[in-house]
Amino acid sequence: xxxxxxxxVRGVANVELTxxxxxxxxxxxxRVLGGGRWGVGRDTRRSGSLLxxxxxxxxxxxxxxxxxxxxxxxxxxxxxxxxxxxxxAMVSASHNPFPDNGIKLFSAGGRKLxxxxxxxxxxxxxxxxxxxxxxxxxxxxxxxxxxxxVTSRPPxxxxxxxxxASIEGRRLDGLRVVLDCANGAASVVAPEVFxxxxxxxxxxxxxxxxxxxxxxxxxTHPAALQVAVHRAGADxxxxxxxxxxxxxxxxxxxxxxxxxxxxxxxxxxLESRGRLADSTVVVTVMTNLGFRQGMxxxxxxxxxxxxxDRYVLEALEAGGFSLGGEQSGHVIFRELATTGDGLLTxxxxxxxxxxxxxxxxxxxxxxxxxxxxVLRNVRVDGSAADQIVAGxxxxxxxxxAELGRNGRVLVRPSGTEPLVRVMVEAPTETAADxxxxxxxxxxxxxxxx
Numbered sequence: 197x198x199x200x201x202x203x204x205v206r207g208v209a210n211v212e213l214t215x216x217x218x219x220x221x222x223x224x225x226x227r228v229l230g231g232g233r234w235g236v237g238r239d240t241r242r243s244g245s246l247l248x249x250x251x252x253x254x255x256x257x258x259x260x261x262x263x264x265x266x267x268x269x270x271x272x273x274x275x276x277x278x279x280x281x282x283x284x285a286m287v288s289a290s291h292n293p294f295p296d297n298g299i300k301l302f303s304a305g306g307r308k309l310x311x312x313x314x315x316x317x318x319x320x321x322x323x324x325x326x327x328x329x330x331x332x333x334x335x336x337x338x339x340x341x342x343x344x345x346v347t348s349r350p351p352x353x354x355x356x357x358x359x360x361a362s363i364e365g366r367r368l369d370g371l372r373v374v375l376d377c378a379n380g381a382a383s384v385v386a387p388e389v390f391x392x393x394x395x396x397x398x399x400x401x402x403x404x405x406x407x408x409x410x411x412x413x414x415x416t417h418p419a420a421l422q423v424a425v426h427r428a429g430a431d432x433x434x435x436x437x438x439x440x441x442x443x444x445x446x447x448x449x450x451x452x453x454x455x456x457x458x459x460x461x462x463x464x465x466l467e468s469r470g471r472l473a474d475s476t477v478v479v480t481v482m483t484n485l486g487f488r489q490g491m492x493x494x495x496x497x498x499x500x501x502x503x504x505d506r507y508v509l510e511a512l513e514a515g516g517f518s519l520g521g522e523q524s525g526h527v528i529f530r531e532l533a534t535t536g537d538g539l540l541t542x543x544x545x546x547x548x549x550x551x552x553x554x555x556x557x558x559x560x561x562x563x564x565x566x567x568x569x570v571l572r573n574v575r576v577d578g579s580a581a582d583q584i585v586a587g588x589x590x591x592x593x594x595x596x597a598e599l600g601r602n603g604r605v606l607v608r609p610s611g612t613e614p615l616v617r618v619m620v621e622a623p624t625e626t627a628a629d630x631x632x633x634x635x636x637x638x639x640x641x642x643x644x645x
Contacts, residue, residue: 200314206289206298206612209243213297215250217325221299222254222285224320228313231283231304237265237273238287239381239439242406243297248287251299256344257337264348269381269440270300271537272355278306278534279354288381288439291416294409306534308506352385359540360389362532363547369394371546372430374446376421378414379404380438386539393543400424410437415444415525415538418452426450432549432556434542441505442525443538445545447557455525456487458545460563462527463496463519465548471518472496478511478520480504485604485621490564503611505536567603568625570632572618573610574639581609581616584642591638595620595631603627607635616643 205221207213226234234255238244244267252262265273270286277284283304289296301309301317309317338344373395377383383402390397400421401413410416415435425433425446433446445453459477466472476497479487483500491498499515501507505526512520512530521527526536533540549556576584585607596605603622610617618635622628 200309200318204286204298204300206292206296208295209241209247209297213247213299215246218247218250218299219254219257220324221317221321222251223258224254224317224324225251225283225285225301226255226258226260228317228320229283229301229303229309231260233261233263233280233282235263235265235273235276235280235282235284236287237268237270237276237284237381239270239289240267240379240383240404240406240409241287241289241294241297241438243295244287247297247299251285251287252346256346258344259338259342260344262344262346264346266348266351267381267384268352268355269385269436269537269539271441271533271535271540272352272381272385273300274302274306274535274537275355275358275533276306277302277304281305286439290439290441291378291410291414291437294407294411302535307509308535310510352388356385356389356392359537359543360392362529362540363393363543366547366550367394368543368546368550371395371432371550372398372428373546374398374400374421374425374428374430374433375402376400376414376418376424376433376435377402377440378410378416378436378438379408380410380414380436380440382436382440382539386434386436386440386542389539389543395546398424398428398430414438415442418444418446422446422450422452432546434546436538437525440538441536442522443527443542444525445542445556447560448555449557451557453556453560455521455523455527456484456566457560457563458525458541459483459519459521459527460487460490461548461559462529462541462544463491464494464563465552466519467494467496473516473518476515476517478508478515478517480508480522481606481608482523482619484523484564484566484569486564486566503608509535567621567623568628569619569621570625570628572632572636574616574618574636574643576614576616576639576643580643581614584616584639585609587642588635588638591635595635599627599631603631605631605635607639
């Protein structure tokens, strides 16, 4: 049985993530999370309607009324959940290839599940699947009028307007933007929002066919967007992933502006307007050292969390902070959304461009200077990942001592795969690469024992 990772459950659709398993997950979710009404959305994968139907059937079999949100970005599903005060689910594998799919769950109010809720959900799912997905004989199933219904609502009803309203009546008039929607869930609503705000829009990868989501496009493959922005003479490019909960930008020269730069630009802008709560921004341990240095130069405090945007949100809420996110482009404006929202983030960042009167690339350069960063993965027996990381402590300490204050090392088990992830930042690419190679070799030696 699949287990929950840092962002829900994922697997190959119809092989690992079967309709039977998803139906049982829907029933388990109804029992553990409650709620008489749920929303369910999906991205553009071919398997999305199949798995949405299975999950909705599981909910309805437990007496829950289901609102099908259709093809919608993950943040729209969270927005609906917050607006309606009801739990919700998103059928999506985010940036994964199209044969994969997954289920992301939101508790009533639009927040991702806490670890404790996921553990209870996993336990109930195991119990159901062991019993062949049958109802407990001591608890008769709903019948007649007690069975849940499944209805639909108009696509993107209210969500696009809410995103546009987030810049408080300002507009993006005169801005030329290329949108790469990854042939995913943002393919309709993102162009609508940018055009409504007055931007001149050129579209790229906005024609989903069920199999082309994330295929050599979007935030995981931005090269085509970089070329298109430069060729069109556009002011900026916007690259979403398949479910549009993350975004990367491209400046007018075709240079990539990643999540670290986006967060830095927005943090500095919010601080200048007295809107960055406690002059603090929340990021994960993967965020570049150059970001930390840039924030320190402006008196902005940085709080670190584990990798995963739900941990960023937990820290934002615990501290009452306004802004946080990940290098990958998950950015959370806590006062505007309950989860990472690629469309909202793009609108917010480009609003800074308009108000400042300076190009995106200039804002990125002023905000921070990225240190060379090398990322390596070491495949291991999943159960041994923690032990291998612990066994590297001495080697890590030696590398950190050699790099000093101008470098950083992070070695951690993957939250989703049987990997040990090695990250090194250093003043030069050569130094970072050499240090990473040294740690990878040590990890491989431990793994082979």
